[in-house]
Amino acid sequence: MKQVDLYGRVRHSVLIEGISQREAARIFGIDPRTVAKMLAFSVPPGYRRRQRVCRPKLDAFTGIIDQILEADKLVPKKQRHTSKRVFERLRDDHNFIGGITIVKRGFNSPVQLYPRYYA
Numbered sequence: 001m002k003q004v005d006l007y008g009r010v011r012h013s014v015l016i017e018g019i020s021q022r023e024a025a026r027i028f029g030i031d032p033r034t035v036a037k038m039l040a041f042s043v044p045p046g047y048r049r050r051q052r053v054c055r056p057k058l059d060a061f062t063g064i065i066d067q068i069l070e071a072d073k074l075v076p077k078k079q080r081h082t083s084k085r086v087f088e089r090l091r092d093d094h095n096f097i098g099g100i101t102i103v104k105r106g107f108n109s110p111v112q113l114y115p116r117y118y119a
Contacts, residue, residue, distance in 0.1 A: 007044055010035055013028075055102070057096075065086060065090070069081075086103055
């Protein structure tokens with residue numbers, strides 16, 4: 001990713017000083033398409049995912065995990081399922097072939113996988 005100061009200098013050169021995009025690309029040593037992107041966004045946009053995260057082993061079981069977490073809302077906090085217990089239930093009751101780390105990852109970063117339960 002290009003640095004923010006370069007981003008600002010390119011935008012200033014093209015928008016304020018009035019040099020062409022092609023000339024700015026040559027002066028700063030960057031691709032003309034990069035200059036066009038720098039002009040399109042006032043702030044560097046950062047990383048953006050193009051596709052949804054694919055979890056081939058876990059996606060088939062997210063409905064079951066949702067049911068377990070919904071049921072856990074009704075019981076006291078000390079009796080709720082841990083990630084290890086959810087994994088064991090998936091493996092024993094539903095023939096889950098993935099590893100425990102796949103399930104644990106969902107519990108360690110709940111905002112990404114199960115956002116409605118941790119809001």
